[in-house]
Amino acid sequence: MSEPVLKVEKLKKYFPIKRGLFEALTGHPERVVRAVDGINFEIRKQEVFALVGESGCGKSTTGKLIMKLWEPTDGSIYLEGQDVTELKTQEEIRDYRRKVQMIFQDPFSSMNPRFRIYDVLEEPLLIHGIGETRAEREEIIHKALEMVRITPPEDYVGRFPHQLSGGQRQRVAIARSLILNPTFIVADEPVSMLDVSIRAEILELMKELKEKMSVTYLYITHDMSTARYFADYMAIMYLGRIVEMGPAKVVIDNPIHPYTRALLAAVPEPIPERREIIKELPIKGEVPNAANIPPGCRFHPRCIYMEKGLCDVKHPQLIEYEHGHWVECHLAGKI
Amino acid sequence: MTKNILEVKNLKMYYFASRGVVKAVDDLTFNIKKGEVLGLAGESGCGKSSLGFTLMGMPTPPGKIVGGSIKMEGRELVGLPEDVLRKEIRWQKIAMIFQGAMNALNPVYTVGYQMIEPLLYHMGMEREEALDKAQKYLELVGLAPDIVYRYPHELSGGMKQRVIIAMALLLEPELVIADEPTTALDVVVQAQIINLMKKLKKELGLSMIFITHDLSILAEISDRIAIMYAGKIVELGDSKKVYYEPAHPYTQKLLAAIPRLHEDVERLEFIPGQPPNLITPPTGCRFHPRCPYAMEVCREQIPELKEVDKDHYAACWLL
Numbered sequence: 001m002s003e004p005v006l007k008v009e010k011l012k013k014y015f016p017i018k019r020g021l022f023e024a025l026t027g028h029p030e031r032v033v034r035a036v037d038g039i040n041f042e043i044r045k046q047e048v049f050a051l052v053g054e055s056g057c058g059k060s061t062t063g064k065l066i067m068k069l070w071e072p073t074d075g076s077i078y079l080e081g082q083d084v085t086e087l088k089t090q091e092e093i094r095d096y097r098r099k100v101q102m103i104f105q106d107p108f109s110s111m112n113p114r115f116r117i118y119d120v121l122e123e124p125l126l127i128h129g130i131g132e133t134r135a136e137r138e139e140i141i142h143k144a145l146e147m148v149r150i151t152p153p154e155d156y157v158g159r160f161p162h163q164l165s166g167g168q169r170q171r172v173a174i175a176r177s178l179i180l181n182p183t184f185i186v187a188d189e190p191v192s193m194l195d196v197s198i199r200a201e202i203l204e205l206m207k208e209l210k211e212k213m214s215v216t217y218l219y220i221t222h223d224m225s226t227a228r229y230f231a232d233y234m235a236i237m238y239l240g241r242i243v244e245m246g247p248a249k250v251v252i253d254n255p256i257h258p259y260t261r262a263l264l265a266a267v268p269e270p271i272p273e274r275r276e277i278i279k280e281l282p283i284k285g286e287v288p289n290a291a292n293i294p295p296g297c298r299f300h301p302r303c304i305y306m307e308k309g310l311c312d313v314k315h316p317q318l319i320e321y322e323h324g325h326w327v328e329c330h331l332a333g334k335i
Numbered sequence: 336m337t338k339n340i341l342e343v344k345n346l347k348m349y350y351f352a353s354r355g356v357v358k359a360v361d362d363l364t365f366n367i368k369k370g371e372v373l374g375l376a377g378e379s380g381c382g383k384s385s386l387g388f389t390l391m392g393m394p395t396p397p398g399k400i401v402g403g404s405i406k407m408e409g410r411e412l413v414g415l416p417e418d419v420l421r422k423e424i425r426w427q428k429i430a431m432i433f434q435g436a437m438n439a440l441n442p443v444y445t446v447g448y449q450m451i452e453p454l455l456y457h458m459g460m461e462r463e464e465a466l467d468k469a470q471k472y473l474e475l476v477g478l479a480p481d482i483v484y485r486y487p488h489e490l491s492g493g494m495k496q497r498v499i500i501a502m503a504l505l506l507e508p509e510l511v512i513a514d515e516p517t518t519a520l521d522v523v524v525q526a527q528i529i530n531l532m533k534k535l536k537k538e539l540g541l542s543m544i545f546i547t548h549d550l551s552i553l554a555e556i557s558d559r560i561a562i563m564y565a566g567k568i569v570e571l572g573d574s575k576k577v578y579y580e581p582a583h584p585y586t587q588k589l590l591a592a593i594p595r596l597h598e599d600v601e602r603l604e605f606i607p608g609q610p611p612n613l614i615t616p617p618t619g620c621r622f623h624p625r626c627p628y629a630m631e632v633c634r635e636q637i638p639e640l641k642e643v644d645k646d647h648y649a650a651c652w653l654l
Contacts, residue, residue: 054521165609166379195378195548200592201605222522225551229594229603252596266526267596268551272574275372275556278533281526286491 003081004042005216006066006184011039011075013061017291033290035061037240038075040318043184043233046210048217050231050248052224052263056290057237059220063186066218067102068093079184098128101177105189107169111161117172118157121145124180144175147212148205167198174205178213188220203230224267228252236260239290239298242318246325256327258282258303258335297330305335340509340542341367341390341429346403348389355614359385359398361566364640367510372536372543374557374574376550376589378610382566383546384434387512390544391431392420408509426453430508434515437495440487446498447483453506472501476531493524497531504535512544517552529555550593554578559646562586565611565621571640572647582649585622620652628653 014032022028036058043049051059064070066077068084077084079099087093104110111120121141124130131137138157145153148171161169170190177185187206191199203226210217219231227234228248235245236259244257255261262283284302288294294301300311310330318328348360359382367373375383388394390405392412405412407428415424433439441449450472451465460468470480476497487495496516503511513532517525533556535541545556553560553574560577562570562585570583581587591604608625611617617624623633632652640648 054523167609196550197378197589197592197606198609199605200594200603201607203594204603204605224522225594225596228596229600249599263522264596266522268526268529268549268555269596270551270554270578270590270593272554272557272578274554275533275558275574278530278537279526281523281530283523286493286524287521 002044004044004078005080006218007042007078008062008066009040009076009078011036011062011065011077012073013058013065013070014073031291034240034293035290036065036072037293039235039237039240039242041235041242041245043216043218046214046216047233048210048219048231050219050221050227050234051237052221052227052234053237054222054263054287056239056287058240058290059237060188062237063102063188063218063220066184066186067100068096094128098180099182100184100186101180101182103170103173103177103185103187103190106193107166107173108161108193110173111169113161115161116157117145117159117161117164120161120172121157121176121179124176128180130180140179144179145172147178147209148172148175150175165198166194167201170194170198170202171205174202174209178209178215181213182215184216184218186218186220189222190219191226192221192223199226206230224252224264225269236263239287239293241298241328242326243299243328244326245318250325254325256321256325256332257299257329258305258331259299262302297328305331307331337368337370339366340369340408342404342406343390344404344406346386346389346405347401348385348394348398349401350385350395351397351399352614357613358566358616359613360389362403363568364403365561365568365571367542367544369509369542370536370540371558372545372556374553374560375544375546375563376548376553376560377563378548380610380613381563382613383548383563384514386563387431387514387544387546390512391425391429393425422457426503426506426508427457428508429510429512430503430506431512432499432503432514432516434518436499437492440495440498442487444486445483446485446487446490450483450498450502450505453502457506468505469501472505473498475504475535476501491524492520493527496520496524496528500528500531500535504539504541510542510544512546514546515548516545517547525552532556550589562589565616566613567621567650568640569622569651570649572644572649576644576647580644580647582643582647582654583622583651584626584628584653586649620650 013036014034017031053059065072087096122137125137131140142153150156150171191202221227231248234248234251235242238259244260255264262281265281282304296312296314297316300306316328316330318326321327321332344364346360346363350357350359377383400413447466447469450469454460454465469483473480473482478497517528547553557574560574561568564585570586581590588604588606606625619635620633620638623629638650638652640650641654643649643654
């Protein structure tokens with residue numbers, strides 16, 4: 001087995017909540033939002049690892065920690081064996097950012113509206129000192145645009161982002177992330193704002209570039225169907241923890257954790273017969289506030305299988321349920 | 336044979352923008368039966384939301400209805416004066432759940448205050464009576480009646496969307512137009528809202544037009560489906576027929592672009608290019624520049640909706 005490209009160990013990110021004057025005076029302990037609360041995973045070369053969950057589960061926070069946009073409260077992130085949290089000087093961080101790039105959800109706001117497409121793509125080259133002359137940089141930019149099928153590039157470099165369609169803009173964003181030849185890409189909901197017909201095109205493109213450029217992806221999404229299509233491995237997050245993890249197909253076809261089952265039951269599918277049924281979702285209530293995480297298993301208040309005296313008291317551990325398929329549930333295999 | 340509750344014929348609504356005339360709704364004809372859900376799908380900018388607003392009798396300026404007819408229970412709505420529309424039709428006959436409406440609740444008033452307003456003005460109810468009715472409708476959509484005393488910020492996204500649905504139902508309309516009622520909601524909440532709408536359809540015998548770009552969601556609720564492309568309906572029919580035997584190349588491509596949850600798909604299809612500009616739409620079939628089967632006739636003449644099967648129509652020269 002090859003060494004993992006990215007390895008995340010006991011990663012934690014807590015955000016403090018500001019105390020009011022009264023709370024501070026009365027010596028009320030500081031409260032925190034536990035956005036990411038001790039997660040482990042690794043991603044091997046040219047694999048796509050999907051982080052799936054509802055809003056507020058900590059999946060985007062994890063992405064931002066990997067990008068070093070935030071510093072973790074605890075734990076480590078290793079890229080090709082090197083501990084990323086140790087990088088301190090500006091040079092080290094710049095060097096790291098060259099290897100790790102990000103694709104954002106919203107192609108409308110991820111680009112400076114006053115930059116032409118040429119400037120959008122030239123900026124990373126200038127920052128990292130790639131291409132000595134303008135002619136050299138222009139060649140790199142044209143190549144990058146051709147790679148994402150924005151052709152002919154000469155027609156597009158002079159345009160502003162608002163003159164492109166959503167799909168074209170997302171392709172420029174992909175070109176921008178690949179122009180530095182990174183080893184690792186964090187894609188945070190890259191297709192969720194696009195129309196279905198364009199969504200497929202972007203996913204196909206990202207898949208193709210994975211082979212061509214030998215990049216590894218962290219794919220952050222709330223959409224199980226695209227995760228199955230695009231990802232090799234997947235982890236389900238709930239309130240800052242990974243509750244289930246394994247090969248994408250295994251997790252979807254044989255879900256063990258009650259939360260994964262509920263999520264899967266909620267996914268709409270293009271099967272018209274389903275309109276006849278009003279199905280009960282195997283889940284109760286709504287996601288609690290991350291500042292107020294329930295004791296024991298954090299999913300227990302919403303779980304339909306909850307066992308009193310066990311699930312509401314004891315924190316479950318992530319165990320290997322079957323080869324390569326990890327679950328964090330006291331009742332794994334019994335329900 | 337159930338009666339048609341809404342009959343739309345050759346409806347045209349154009350936006351008279353400074354750059355030119357945008358033909359957002361161009362010659363649409365369809366009916367809705369009592370208790371039926373019509374799903375309306377298409378890419379962004381195809382005119383599906385514009386159609387919703389037009390049926391409510393309030394096309395967004397600079398939009399104007401330029402032709403055709405909308406008959407609600409036999410009564411012609413096109414050309415009715417604004418005050419008649421407001422007093423007799425809007426919300427009482429046709430209600431709409433606007434896209435993103437849950438974020439448009441007024442933060443400084445309680446939910447109850449905002450809900451009873453139409454009851455006070457439209458129905459001339461007393462405050463007490465109106466609050467009672469609001470509470471009854473909150474229960475109907477699965478919320479606790481004491482929500483009337485709460486402020487919008489105290490509610491979660493799913494709860495706010497339920498409040499919006501309850502508000503749309505308050506004046507007991509015959510037809511509800513739901514414009515992307517589940518976008519911006521998490522999957523679990525989305526499934527709960529769809530379940531709620533199925534329940535309301537069954538219990539109240541409600542007719543609905545359900546607008547979304549997501550064909551998976553549409554399959555969960557629609558009895559019949561209309562696929563829109565560039566201001567026109569290109570396919571219309573029983574949802575099973577549209578999903579299993581799509582006749583129009585555009586519908587076929589759209590369905591092949593959806594990743595499946597329990598199936599391995601080797602390659603997803605996608606539609607090259609982008610929807611046309613509606614000021615100068617392509618001649619002939621509006622889909623022809625993106626269609627793999629385009630022929631000479633497609634570039635020259637506009638195809639009409641043809642019956643391909645019982646209750647299944649498509650507008651394509653290949654048929």
